[in-house]
Amino acid sequence: MNNNTPSQLSRRNILRSGGAIVASGAVLAACGGGQHSGAIARIGSVPEIKKLETEHVTDVALLRTAMSVEKMVAVMLSDSRVTSLAESSVSPFIAKYAAAHETNLSVIAPLVTARGGQAVTEPNAKLMTAYGDNALTLVEAGKSPEDVLHLTLGLESLVAATYQYFVSLTNEAALRADMMRLGAASSRRAAVAAQLIRGGTVGFSPAINKKGEELIATLPTAFGTLSAVQVLLGPVNEVGTRAPLAMDTPSLNSMIY
Amino acid sequence: MVNRQVDLPEATTSRRRLIASLLAGGAVAATAPFLAGNASAADDSGPSTTAPPHRDSADNPTLNAALDRESRMAATYALAVGSAKGDDKAALLLVHDHHVAYAQALKGYLATTASSASTQPLANPSGSVAAMARQLAALEEETVAIHTSNLASLRGINAASLVASIITVEARHVAALNIIAGTSPIAVA
Numbered sequence: 001m002n003n004n005t006p007s008q009l010s011r012r013n014i015l016r017s018g019g020a021i022v023a024s025g026a027v028l029a030a031c032g033g034g035q036h037s038g039a040i041a042r043i044g045s046v047p048e049i050k051k052l053e054t055e056h057v058t059d060v061a062l063l064r065t066a067m068s069v070e071k072m073v074a075v076m077l078s079d080s081r082v083t084s085l086a087e088s089s090v091s092p093f094i095a096k097y098a099a100a101h102e103t104n105l106s107v108i109a110p111l112v113t114a115r116g117g118q119a120v121t122e123p124n125a126k127l128m129t130a131y132g133d134n135a136l137t138l139v140e141a142g143k144s145p146e147d148v149l150h151l152t153l154g155l156e157s158l159v160a161a162t163y164q165y166f167v168s169l170t171n172e173a174a175l176r177a178d179m180m181r182l183g184a185a186s187s188r189r190a191a192v193a194a195q196l197i198r199g200g201t202v203g204f205s206p207a208i209n210k211k212g213e214e215l216i217a218t219l220p221t222a223f224g225t226l227s228a229v230q231v232l233l234g235p236v237n238e239v240g241t242r243a244p245l246a247m248d249t250p251s252l253n254s255m256i257y
Numbered sequence: 258m259v260n261r262q263v264d265l266p267e268a269t270t271s272r273r274r275l276i277a278s279l280l281a282g283g284a285v286a287a288t289a290p291f292l293a294g295n296a297s298a299a300d301d302s303g304p305s306t307t308a309p310p311h312r313d314s315a316d317n318p319t320l321n322a323a324l325d326r327e328s329r330m331a332a333t334y335a336l337a338v339g340s341a342k343g344d345d346k347a348a349l350l351l352v353h354d355h356h357v358a359y360a361q362a363l364k365g366y367l368a369t370t371a372s373s374a375s376t377q378p379l380a381n382p383s384g385s386v387a388a389m390a391r392q393l394a395a396l397e398e399e400t401v402a403i404h405t406s407n408l409a410s411l412r413g414i415n416a417a418s419l420v421a422s423i424i425t426v427e428a429r430h431v432a433a434l435n436i437i438a439g440t441s442p443i444a445v446a
Contacts, residue, residue, distance in 0.1 A: 092443055093442070093443060093446055096443065096446055097446065160425050160428075161425070163421075164418075164421045164422060164424075164425050167408070167417050167418055167421040168414055168417070168418040168421075171308070171309055173309070173408065173409055173410060173411060173412060173417070174409045176408045176409070176411075176417050176421070177405050177406065177408040177409035180405050180408055180421055180424050180425075181405055183421070183424070183425060183428075184401055184405065184424055184425070184427075184428035185428070187424075187425050187426070187428035187429050187432075188428050188429065188431060188432035188445065188446065189432075189446050190429065191428070191429040191430075191431075191432035191433045191436075192432050192436065192442050192445050192446040193446075194433075195432075195433060195436050195442060196442060199436070200344065200437070201344045201345045201347070201348035201349075201386065201437055202344040202347075202348070204347075204348040204351055204352070204433060205347060205348065205351050218429060218433045219351060219352070219355070219426065219429055219430070219433065221426065222354070222355040222358040222359075222426060223358070223362075223422040223423065223425070223426060224421065224422040224423075224424070224425025224426055225422075
């Protein structure tokens, strides 16, 4: 014997109401959606998603990306917002560095074409949007000649880190050596820029000033790092600091496939 | 009120059968993406290059040679540190420590296959800090060239990545020491 009061919500009622709702939904879906020409409307239908193309990080893609980074750095160092701020003692360095990156394009181009790829002559658009344009805008707004060397140090460190990173993705061993020759040259240029900012053996080690701010070091780490290169650029804000700009090595979404 | 359990004939849809069907359907739906993924992977028309290995024992002799070089570089810097003072001493000690770190990293990578590295200095730096820096810069330059050349023969990606991270900083050593040696920075760059 069961003394429970019969519920108004019986299983049969729920199934019946549910069925009615589903049926009404189907009728409404079929009536609407005139824009889906030819397609039979159904509940839960979604627009067809176009499948993304599968891209492969090949050696050619890495070389093409390296070219786009070299070109980006050459363009940034030749930009009038940078060159117009550079002091006369620094200008020859900036010009030499920009020329070196242009030369690297002609070093990499045959490596690309020999592997059936097409050489790149444009700066990396994704990286320019991500931080390149911001860096130039900050340099212009800051109007500080110091920013020129800081930007140069950051860009050369970025190029060196890019080649170092690419070694771990490159299939062909001989190419890894070629890439690191270019990376090592950028490393040297970075060290020279660091010495121009904080020269002498005292500038080798990381240190902080009286305000507790980190000073530029020629040898900040024992091993080459792959983390984002941080550069302080632009006008001093109300708290007395400048905007830190993080420059990352190319990733899957900024490679030139 | 009396509730009665009605046994439905086997042909009709029982709750148990419905749940079992739903579970089976769910399992099929869950595995479908994996099956589809395998299918699309098989259909991929990408390059059919063989991925390089993470480690390769064929790299061991090259890495042992690199370990030997770094150990000897550290021994050379130890002599230079003994002859330097003040900031110069601190700077040379920093570079010495870098080479010790490289030797340790290579030894750690090689583990039981590491051979005993020489601690024989490559030179005996002496004189002013500029004179010592000139000798050390030349040795650094040589070391960078050796490591870079080795990269072309290293098969394991992990070993190549380690050597690349060493080259990046040793190239900085070359430039910094050349400037301390008195070479014009524009010539070094």
